[in-house]
Amino acid sequence: MLYLIGIGLNDEKDVSVKGLELIKKADVVYLENYTSTLNCSVSQLEKFYGKKIILADRELVENDSDKLLKEAKEKNVALLIIGDVFAATTHIGLIIDAQTKKVKVEIVHNASILNAVGETGLFLYQFGKITSIPFECANVKVPIDVFNNNYKLGYHTLFLLDLKPKENKFMSINEAAKYLIKHGITGSLLAVGCARLGGKDQEIKVGSLKEMTSLKFSKYPQCLIIPGELHFIEEDSLRRFK
Ligand SMILES: C[S@@+](CC[C@H](N)C(=O)[O-])C[C@H]1O[C@@H](n2cnc3c(N)ncnc32)[C@H](O)[C@@H]1O
Numbered sequence: 198m199l200y201l202i203g204i205g206l207n208d209e210k211d212v213s214v215k216g217l218e219l220i221k222k223a224d225v226v227y228l229e230n231y232t233s234t235l236n237c238s239v240s241q242l243e244k245f246y247g248k249k250i251i252l253a254d255r256e257l258v259e260n261d262s263d264k265l266l267k268e269a270k271e272k273n274v275a276l277l278i279i280g281d282v283f284a285a286t287t288h289i290g291l292i293i294d295a296q297t298k299k300v301k302v303e304i305v306h307n308a309s310i311l312n313a314v315g316e317t318g319l320f321l322y323q324f325g326k327i328t329s330i331p332f333e334c335a336n337v338k339v340p341i342d343v344f345n346n347n348y349k350l351g352y353h354t355l356f357l358l359d360l361k362p363k364e365n366k367f368m369s370i371n372e373a374a375k376y377l378i379k380h381g382i383t384g385s386l387l388a389v390g391c392a393r394l395g396g397k398d399q400e401i402k403v404g405s406l407k408e409m410t411s412l413k414f415s416k417y418p419q420c421l422i423i424p425g426e427l428h429f430i431e432e433d434s435l436r437r438f439k
Contacts (some may be wrong), residue, residue, distance in 0.1 A: 198272075198273050199266070199274050199291075199301065200219045200220075200273065200275040200276065200303050200304075200305065201276050201278060201281075201291075201302065201303070201304050202216040202219060202220065202236075202276070202282075202288075202304075202307075202318050203281040203282045203305060203306050203307030203308075204216060204242075204278065205278060205279075205307045205308050206307075206308055206309070206310065206313055206394060207235065207393075208235060208241065209241050209244075209246070211395070212245075212307070213305060213306075213307060216307065219275060219276055219303070221246065221271075223247070223248065223273045223274065224274065225251065225273075225274045226248045226250050226275045226286065227250070227251050227257070227265070227275070227276045228251070228253060228279075229276060229278050229288075230252045231254055231255045231361075231362065232278075232285040232360055232416055233279040233280050233362070233418060234285070234367075234417070236395075240358065245257075246326065253276065254363070255287075259287060264401050265291070265346075266291075266294060266295055266300050267297050268393070269300045270300055279319065280309040280310055280311075281308065281309035281311070284305075284307075284309035284310060284311045285439050307385045310394060311355075311392040313391075314394065314420070316394055317389050317422065318435060319434070320431060321414045321426055324344065324353045325350060325352030325353065326354075327343075327357065328340040328345050328354065328355075329356070329357040329359065330356055330368060330373050330376060331359045332359045332361075333370060334376050338380070339403075340356060340376075341380045344356075344377070344382060347425060348423070350425070353424045354425070355375035356373055356377075358370070358373050358420055358421065367417040367419065368419070369414065369417075369419055370409050370412070371411060371412070373422065374388065374406050374407070377421075378406060378407065378410065384406050386405065386406045387404075387424055388406040388422065388424075389401065389403050389422040389438070390409050390414055390421055391421075392415070392421065393418065400415070401438045402414070402438055403438040427432060
């Protein structure tokens, strides 16, 4: 059996009761550690879950998934995913592979960055297509096109920012804002920067996109939003973070 368990955004205690019960009865526990990062160490997770955790990199989850699925045919294998299982495009491939190979799969959901941005007060229903800004972005146009299309329709745009947790490397809101302005997005547009949402030390700041190039955010991971048309309740809500 393969259990894909979302473990939430912040620390060891964000796991659901259902998720924790399955982790405790698993024979092997992996932590997918390349699409996001938690606000606690692996040893804190191990202590709270009472289980040894094996780190699973992109190679194991995406290219060497046969190994994982073979194991899941004979044992209860839990793959822990920071945030929610479906808030990264990478896990659906594993689920399809598992089902093709007749490995049973159970999913346990949790909070994700995709709903935590609701903390800003922006209505989740008003977000358009989500886009990611990669580290090597000098010649990348997709995030710009996504923004332009969303903005034309009045939708908010969420920019996810690249990270390599293994190397402790995270793209900052400052870098992302510089990239967007360099590629033609107007610096006077309103923007919302969010750092480490879900943690006690989360930061939300509202200002112009130009201000986002230098505003200080001290925590990671970070993401950036450029709102589209605002309802008056959204305007009131954003004012709290100016
Ligand atoms: C692939 S996505 C999220 C995957 C995760 N499975 C989830 O459900 O949240 C990873 C990106 O989301 C953003 N992100 C994730 N957690 C965040 C947090 N707590 N605060 C701010 N941004 C976050 C960052 O831009 C990061 O690079």
